[in-house]
Amino acid sequence: MTRRSIFPAIVTWLVLFFFYVPIILLVVNSFNLNSYGTAWKGFTLKWYTQLFVSDEGRAIWRSLYITVVVGALATLGSTILGTCAAFALHRYKSTLQNIHYTLIYTPLVLPEILIGISLLIFFASIHMPLGMTSIVLAHITFCVSYVTLAVLSRLQDFDMSVLEAARDLGASNWTTTWKVLVPIILPGILAGALLAFTLSIDDFVITFLVNGPGSTTLPIQIQGMIKRGRSMPLINSISSILLAITFLALLGSKLLMKTRPKK
């Protein structure tokens, strides 16, 4: 009969195992007394307390603060630009919009390192000092495309005749926009903003290339700690905290919005 092959199921579960083994190991290791490697030496909360008392811990928190500030600014900028762009792409059909679309789409497919290196060279050639400003500018640039596509997909999924219906029922342009259009596409904008924020705080390569003194974000901080081989257990503990936050946020947004951000 059509007994389904169990091969795909096996592969799926192996892949999920593959996905989660490193992550689980990391969380377990954050409670490991062993400060080197993963051989179990006993349970401890030392690495979590050190996160708050050691100099290295303070540096981590500072980098996290910078990451969030950069993320917030980049999200704000890219959400405004991206929402406008999505409206333009959805509303108008012209050569200008074809070019616009290509322009929006290309940064998505170009490897980060090319975007990073070109921005580095660009900032160098206009003699702009590297730091928070350059990082935020770079982050806005690569986030715009994601926001645009998230909002655009929402716009395309939606039957826009409700706008005509609203006008037909006597609503003004302004009312139509704020009472009908915005509520409809708000989930799209929020999904885009969330995506932008995640990408911004997650970004390493571009940030690494355009960062300057005093603007160390968390990924840069972690990379530095790995490279210097210092205070590695602290990476376990901060990562576990961040993983928990990500997990809860993701679960929360799933339950709240019931919309899936598109990649």
Place this chain on the structure above:
Amino acid sequence: MKPSTPLRQRMLGEFAITLPSMIWLCIYFVLPTLIIFAIAFRSKGAYGGIGDTWTLNTLAELRNPDYPAIIWRTIWMSVICTLATLAISVPVAYHIARVSQWKRDILLLLTIIPFWTNLLIRIFAWRLVLHPQGMLRNLLISLHLIDPSTVFLGNPIAVLVVMIYTELPFAILPIYAAAEKFDFTLFEAAMDLGAGRLYAFFHVFLPGIREGLMSACLMIFIPLIGSYVIPDLVGGKDSQMIGNVIVRLALEQRNLPAAAAMSTVMFLIMSLPLLYYLKYTTAQHAKEVAK
């Protein structure tokens, strides 16, 4: 009212919401990308800056005997990683598309979570797994599956494994999207006409999800060519890729023109798939708009 006024207003409206993103991308994306190509022919400046004269010397600097090997490695590692990722993703996507709705939601969520987790954290987690003092190695040694002299970190295999790990969600999701739209009655039709399960899989299912496969393929191959962090953190000397060279040139040697030239090389390698992908997505967009 002149009939031209609404048209002009319309165009003004279009410009008002098009220009912000367009100008931004022109300044911070198009211009810098064009500058790369130009800078490759500029002389080095003092303190890691860019000089004032045009030169062809940079091209000569690329004649480093290590570079051809690195370029070649970048290509084959990206190709192998892409093929392996696709080979793993297709059965997974197939499985997710065939289970019940709630199982599907859970599996998709489980697939997406790693994608939402910081890349550096994931790479660090892999360093724990592959660590010389790590559990995996100790386990395998105690099972006598590997020689005690085997080292996991710092070789191309480790780089490949972690690259596959990070790219899998990007392949599974688009392939799943295609598999979900696939009409599985076709599968039954094929079996009804005498096909075995494998035959139906290769001759009916795979052609049916061709578009998803194509887009997944390009979506992971192009960024792989630009890999930097993974070879940097889990690879060794024999697993460096073009990205590592570019960063070394730019940040350690402060030789921006050489970094630009190397970037141009990278760009050339991926230009064909890139153009194909752009053409494809633009056509898709045009179709979507026409609806």
Place this chain on the structure above:
Amino acid sequence: MEEFLKFDGVTKQFGHLKAVDDVTLTINRGEIFSILGPSGCGKTTLLRMLAGFEAPDTGRILLAGEDITDQAPNVRKINTVFQTYALFPHMTVRENIAFGLKLRKLPKATIDQEVDKMLAMIQMEAHADKKPAQLSGGQKQRSAIARALVLKPSVLLLDEPLAALDLKLRQRMSLELSLIHDEVGITFVYVTHDQNEAMSISDHIAVMQNGKIEQVGTPAEIYEAPKSSFVAAFIGDTNFFDGTITCVLDSEYCEVEVPDLSKKLICFNDKKLVQGDSVHLSIRPEKFSISLDRPAENPRQNVLPAKVEDIVYQGDHTRYWVSIAEDWRVAVTRQHNRFLLDQRRITWGDQVFISWQADDSFMLEQYREKDEDLLQMPPQNVGEEVPGAAVTAPEPSDTSVAPADGQATGQEEASQQ
């Protein structure tokens, strides 16, 4: 005709739902056999078990005496025409038809020859190199049939093959299917929810409900002699009368007392029931005669006074809803075999007489009260278009079913047997 295909006590359960419940069924060689029932009755599951896509929990399926219950779909000599056609979208019509032949590793010349023959039969030579997306519904349908028939199966399964087509095309394709069947002469098993399709095309029909076969018979048997209230109400339309036999007149006829009716009814006693038995009668609307004047007395004829409540003109016939008691309406149809204007017109509110021969009622073996929901009800508003009328197009009327509470009242003793 010989026994060819047999379901022997087949049961299939999905979770708590018995999709197919102990079905035993015999299909003859070379006939068109329809499995007819409302959606969810288990007909598709039955077909999928025949194709091999589902395995029965218990029971056997025999093809020409051979047990094929555990045969994989790809080795059964049974092919399927899917409801959605399931043409491979990346292949041309020709490639689709050649698919199964290629799997048999036949030489290319033979394949081409067979495919050409099929293309000629379905008159699709001109479209052979088109992809399914470029075809019309009817062309897709024909390609799907050709793809299955080219393998020369012993049995062709058709799963609601006409459901995706519009009404006109459905009628044409149904005719074409009969012609193709005449040409290839193999057994067709045809699953549908549309009684018109089943009636017009089949040699035998099995009516299914809740996973069980309610009745098997020729279209005429199913229509004229329904065994259950479900079959009577699902195939065509009918009126139910429930009563008790008060007197057996002779070997052939009996008198039935029906609550709420002023008169006892005289009925043909085909079940050979005796006095005191309760009985459920089904009378088709077209069996009634309707007239303004009282018809001449006849000992073998029933006459009831009635009042016209509603009239729906339907071209070749007119349907009247007349009340024969408080809250009890029956449907009556009258064919327009004479020109309508010849007679005095019957109109709303008229006192009329309905009459029928004792032979025109039929005693049901099984009666379920909820089957009355299947009966057609008078439209709420005459002239208003009834949703779904164009889709179902049932015979003999075109109006859709809207359950009302009128007919069943006062008949609480209505029993389940």
